[in-house]
Amino acid sequence: MTQPGSAGLLAGQSGDAQGTTAPTRRGTELSMLAFAAGLVTAALMLVEANQNESLTLRIVWYGLAYLALFGVAHVAVRKWAPYADPLILPCVALLNGIGLVMIYRIDLAKAEAALQTESEWENAVPKQILWTAIAVAMFLAVLYVIKDHRTLTRYGYTFGLVGLFLLALPAVLPSVIAPTINGAKIWLRLGILSIQPGEFAKILLLIFFAAFLVSKRDLFIAAGRRVLGVDLPRARDLGPILFCWGVSVMVLVAEKDLGTSLLFFGTVLVMLYVATERAIWIGVGLSLFALGCLLAYQLFGHVQVRVETWLDPFADPNGRGYQIVQALFGLGTGGIAGTGLGAGRPDIVPFANSDFITAAIGEELGFIGLAALLLVYMLLAMRGMRSAVAVRDTFGKLLGGGLSFALIMQVFVVVGGVTKLIPLTGITAPFLSAGGSSLLANYVLVALLLRISDAARRPQTGQKPKPVNQAPIAEAHTVMVERPQ
Amino acid sequence: MQLTRAGFLALLWLFVLAALRVVRSDLYAAAGIRVAVPGFRRSAANKTRGKAPRQLVVTHGALAGTRISLDGRPIMIGRADDSTLVLDDDYASTRHARISLRGTDWYVEDLGSTNGTYLDRAKVTAPLRVPLGAPIRIGKTVIELRS
Numbered sequence: 037m038t039q040p041g042s043a044g045l046l047a048g049q050s051g052d053a054q055g056t057t058a059p060t061r062r063g064t065e066l067s068m069l070a071f072a073a074g075l076v077t078a079a080l081m082l083v084e085a086n087q088n089e090s091l092t093l094r095i096v097w098y099g100l101a102y103l104a105l106f107g108v109a110h111v112a113v114r115k116w117a118p119y120a121d122p123l124i125l126p127c128v129a130l131l132n133g134i135g136l137v138m139i140y141r142i143d144l145a146k147a148e149a150a151l152q153t154e155s156e157w158e159n160a161v162p163k164q165i166l167w168t169a170i171a172v173a174m175f176l177a178v179l180y181v182i183k184d185h186r187t188l189t190r191y192g193y194t195f196g197l198v199g200l201f202l203l204a205l206p207a208v209l210p211s212v213i214a215p216t217i218n219g220a221k222i223w224l225r226l227g228i229l230s231i232q233p234g235e236f237a238k239i240l241l242l243i244f245f246a247a248f249l250v251s252k253r254d255l256f257i258a259a260g261r262r263v264l265g266v267d268l269p270r271a272r273d274l275g276p277i278l279f280c281w282g283v284s285v286m287v288l289v290a291e292k293d294l295g296t297s298l299l300f301f302g303t304v305l306v307m308l309y310v311a312t313e314r315a316i317w318i319g320v321g322l323s324l325f326a327l328g329c330l331l332a333y334q335l336f337g338h339v340q341v342r343v344e345t346w347l348d349p350f351a352d353p354n355g356r357g358y359q360i361v362q363a364l365f366g367l368g369t370g371g372i373a374g375t376g377l378g379a380g381r382p383d384i385v386p387f388a389n390s391d392f393i394t395a396a397i398g399e400e401l402g403f404i405g406l407a408a409l410l411l412v413y414m415l416l417a418m419r420g421m422r423s424a425v426a427v428r429d430t431f432g433k434l435l436g437g438g439l440s441f442a443l444i445m446q447v448f449v450v451v452g453g454v455t456k457l458i459p460l461t462g463i464t465a466p467f468l469s470a471g472g473s474s475l476l477a478n479y480v481l482v483a484l485l486l487r488i489s490d491a492a493r494r495p496q497t498g499q500k501p502k503p504v505n506q507a508p509i510a511e512a513h514t515v516m517v518e519r520p521q
Numbered sequence: 522m523q524l525t526r527a528g529f530l531a532l533l534w535l536f537v538l539a540a541l542r543v544v545r546s547d548l549y550a551a552a553g554i555r556v557a558v559p560g561f562r563r564s565a566a567n568k569t570r571g572k573a574p575r576q577l578v579v580t581h582g583a584l585a586g587t588r589i590s591l592d593g594r595p596i597m598i599g600r601a602d603d604s605t606l607v608l609d610d611d612y613a614s615t616r617h618a619r620i621s622l623r624g625t626d627w628y629v630e631d632l633g634s635t636n637g638t639y640l641d642r643a644k645v646t647a648p649l650r651v652p653l654g655a656p657i658r659i660g661k662t663v664i665e666l667r668s
Contacts, residue, residue, distance in 0.1 A: 082525055379526075412537060415541075
C-alpha cells in the first residue's frame with residue numbers, strides 16, 4: 037500500500053518507534069477516482085444516447101479529461117497530504133461529475149425549448165466546467181499553502197472579521213454591484229462573474245469559531261446560575277452565541293437569504309455542543325432559533341410566503357407553489373427507478389440546474405439513484421467526522437466536525453426543501469449544483485478536511501519515551517488518569 | 522434501454538458499496554489512529570504488541586480507579602511516601618511489593634511485607650510473572666496490569 041511517491045517526503049517518519057509504517061491508502065483513492073470517472077462517463081453516454089445525439093469518441097475524451105483533472109488533485113494529495121482519507125476526494129469527484137452531466141443534460145433540454153420558442157438560451161455547462169477547474173486549482177492552493185491546519189488558529193480573529201465583512205458586503209453595497217437576484221441580495225457582480233461572498237464567509241467564520249472556542253473553552257464549561265435544576269451558562273459566555281444569532285438574523289433581514297443563515301446558525305450550534313459536550317447549548321440555541329423564526333415570520337412577508345407554500349404548495353400551483361409543485365411532480369415521475377438519464381423532463385422545474393438539481397436527479401435516476409447520491413454525501417461527511425474524532429488537537433476536532441456538519445447540513449437544507457420536509461430556502465446542493473461560488477467554497481472546505489484527516493492518520497512520531505534509561509524510584513510518578521465518582 | 526438504466530443504477534450502488542468496503546477496512550483500526558492492513562505479518566506483530574501491558578489499574582480498595590502508565594520503570598507499592606503507588610492501608614507495609622520489567626514481562630515480588638502479596642490467590646514468595654488481567658492483592662487493594 038505504501039507508495040514510492042510518498043517515500044521522499046516521509047523518509048524521516050517512516051522509521052518511527054513502532055517500526056511499522058501506516059498505509060497511506062493513496063492507491064485506494066486512485067482506483068476509486070477511476071471508478072468515479074467511469075461512472076460519470078457512463079452517465080454522459082446515457083444522456084447522449086437518450087437524447088439521440090451521436091455517440092462518438094468525444095465522450096471518452098471528456099471522461100479522460102475529467103479523470104486527468106482529478107488525477108492532478110490526486111497527485112497533489114499524494115504529495116502534500118499523503119495520509120489523507122482515501123474516500124473524500126473520490127466522493128467529491130463523483131458528485132461533481134454527476135452534477136456536470138446533469139447540468140449538461142438540462143442545457144440540452146433548455147436549448148431545445150429555446151429553439152422551439154425562438155428565444156435565447158445560454159448554456160450553463162461551459163461555465164460550470166471552468167468553475168470546476170478553478171475550484172480544483174483552489175483546492176490545490178489550499179493544500180499547498182496550509183501545511184498544518186493548526187496554523188489557522190493564529191489568524192482566527194482575522195478570519196472572523198473578514199468573514200463578517202464578506203457576509204455583510206452584498207447587503208450594504210449599492211445594487212449596481214450587488215444586484216437583487218431572485219429576491220435575494222447575496223451576489224456580487226464583478227465583470228462577467230457573479231460570486232456569492234457568503235459561501236466563503238461561511239468557512240472563514242467556521243475557522244474563527246473553532247479557534248475562538250478552543251481558546252475560551254473553559255469559560256463555556258464553567259457553570260453559571262442554576263435555574264430550574266439546569267446549569268445555565270453565564271451571561272458573558274452567551275456573548276458569542278447571541279452574536280452569531282444576531283448576525284444570522286441580520287443576514288436574513290438584509291439579504292433575504294434564509295438558507296445561509298440557517299446553515300450558519302446550525303453549524304455554530306453544533307460546534308458549541310462539540311466543544312462543551314453540554315446539551316444545554318442545543319436547548320438554548322434551538323429556543324433562540326424558534327424565537328428568531330417566529331419573529332421573522334411575523335415581520336417579513338417573504339418568510340410567510342415560504343412557510344405557506346411549504347404547508348400547502350397546491351394552494352397556488354401556478355404561482356407561488358410552482359417550483360415546489362414541479363419538483364414534487366418530478367420526483368413523483370421518477371418513482372423508484374427513475375426515467376433513465378436523459379429520458380425525463382427535468383427542465384420544467386425552475387432553477388433545475390442549481391437549487392432544484394436534486395429534483396432533476398430524482399426524476400431521472402429515481403429513488404434508488406438519489407438515495408445512492410445521498411449516501412455518497414453521508415460517506416463524505418462521515419469520513420470528515422471520523423477524521424475529526426481521530427485528530428489529536430482540539431482545534432482540528434472542532435474545525436473538522438464543523439466543516440463536515442456544514443456540508444451535510446447544506447444537503448439537508450436543500451434536499452429537505454426540495455422534498456417538502458422543511459420550508460424551501462435557496463441554497464445549492466454542494467458539488468452538484470451549478471454555481472461557481474458554492475463549488476469553490478466547497479472545494480476549499482474539502483481541502484481543509486483532507487488536511488485534518490492527513491494529520492489524523494499520520495503516524496505519531498517519537499511521542500512515547502523508550503524504556504531504556506531507568507530513572508531513580510524517587511522520580512517515578514503517579515499519573516491519575518481517571519477516577520470514578 | 523431499460524438495461525442501461527438499471528445498469529447505471531447498479532454501477533452507482535457499486536460505487537457506494539466499494540466506498541463502504543474501504544470504510545469497513547478502516548473500522549478494525551484502533552480508534553481511527555492506525556489503519557488496519559489485511560496481511561499475516563502485520564497482524565502477528567499487532568498481536569504480540571497488543572498484549573504488552575501498558576498500564577496498571579487499581580480495581581479494588583481506597584484508590585480504585587487509579588491508573589499508572591507503565592513506562593518500563595519499576596513500580597514501588599507501599600505506605601512510604603516515595604512509592605509509585607502510595608497505599609493508605611493498615612494491612613500494607615511501608616515497602617510492600619515491587620512490580621518490575623524483566624525482558625518483556627512484568628514480575629511482581631514481595632519486599633518482605635507483614636501481610637504478604639497475593640497473585641491470583643497464590644502467595645508471592647519469589648518474583649512471579651504477572652499475566653495481563655491477573656489480580657494482585659495487597660492488603661485491601663487489588664491491582665492488575667492492562668494493555
